[in-house]
Amino acid sequence: MPASVDSTGLQTTFDVARVRADFPALHQRIYDGRPLVYLDNAATTQKPQVVIERIRDFYMRENANIHRGVHYLSQLASDAYDEARRLVADFIGAPDPSQVIFTRGTTESINLVAATYGRRHVGEGDEIVLSAMEHHSNIVPWQLLCEEKGARLRVVPVDERGVLDLEALERSLTERTRLVAIAHVSNALGTVNPVREIIRMAHARGIPVLVDGAQAIQHLEVNVAELDCDFYCFSGHKMYGPTGIGILYGKAELLEAMPPYQGGGDMIERVTFERTTFNRLPYKFEAGTPHIAGAIGLGAAVAYLNGLGRAAVAHYEDELLRYATERLQDVPGLRLIGTAPHKVSVLSFVIDGVHPYDAGTLLDQMGIAVRTGHHCAQPLMDRLGLPGTIRASLALYNTREEIDALVEALHRVVRMLR
Structure with missing residues (x-):
């Protein structure tokens, strides 16, 4: 047609x-x-040809490190990288591009939240709520955190059809729940979870929600502001973009309060041997030279999907x-x-x-x-x-x-x- x-x-x-x-x-x-x-x-x-060509063009004509050079190629690369972040922010309905953190993928995004927000807010006897249909990447980081902190996982069951038991989920939310981490879509079954209702349920008790969107972003229209999720994660390679690039979206107040994930490079404002002050969002979470070509390729994939x-x-x-x-x-x-x-x-x-x-x-x-x-x-x-x-x-x-x-x-x- x-x-x-x-x-x-x-x-x-x-x-x-x-x-x-x-x-x-x-x-x-x-x-x-x-x-x-x-x-x-x-x-x-x-990958569509436009993504392949955009990555090739970057390496052929714009290749330089970003944000630290005053020369022509560095300015081109910085502009392209920043534009990719704006494209992604618009694509997911993020209120501000500074809330979009480039990572290596969904797995690193979840690990980042576990290592920063999790370590600060989860203590002995606390609980993290997951579903029985989670990908290992949304299980193992929380297990490691629970082992470190003396916390525990609570797992919400699914029925034989692969449908989440929402009543069991609601019963799992207690005064000890510190986070709900849930797949938007099951990678093994294709089930679409009612994340909007889950978020509303958790927020009524003051509990933040991380959504693993790795299998949703390429199929569903996602608006993080409308969902009101606290964190949303996905990978570029599952949405026609390059491997090795992904996104962590977070609410600004949470990201501002979280400590850095790694040290060095672009995440600093000033360093002395006595003290380091950290850069503003989103750079606080992007230590070292990022996957510049990957981010630009992801921006091209977003533009391609928008065009369709x-x-x-x-x-x-x-x-x-x-x-x-x-x-x-x-x-x-x-x-x-x-x-x-x-x-x-x-x-x-x-x-x-x-x-x-x-x-x-x-x-x-x-x-x-x-x-x-x-x-x-x-x-x-x-x-x-x-x-x-x-x-x-x-x-x-x-x-x-x-x-x-x-x-x-x-x-x-x-x-x-x-």
């Missing part, structure tokens, strides 16, 4: 063929000339998820894992008599890239009584024809292994 453009210049219908032309990696052939069918987008997304129109992308992905869900029912012995009524385009499943790793290996030989295993969510797999699943995760460039290819390949896998 050809794209139309509204008065703001944004695309209002979705032309997947045109979009696919923007992603060079999708057009390669592997294994005796088989076309690549890339369905591992929850692990990382492919977030509502059009979301509608297309929802339709693709519905189609894939229906088509997978045709595979003998296949059972979907994660059937929440509100989810994004992640399809986890098992097949009777077929080990996920064996299925993933055979699918790969047919040119189809999926993820198999526990998806860095071992406690969730334990809750569901599974060693792991096969996960096909869809993105804005996937097609119905690719879903058909997956289903046909799964039929072949069943015939070969059962």
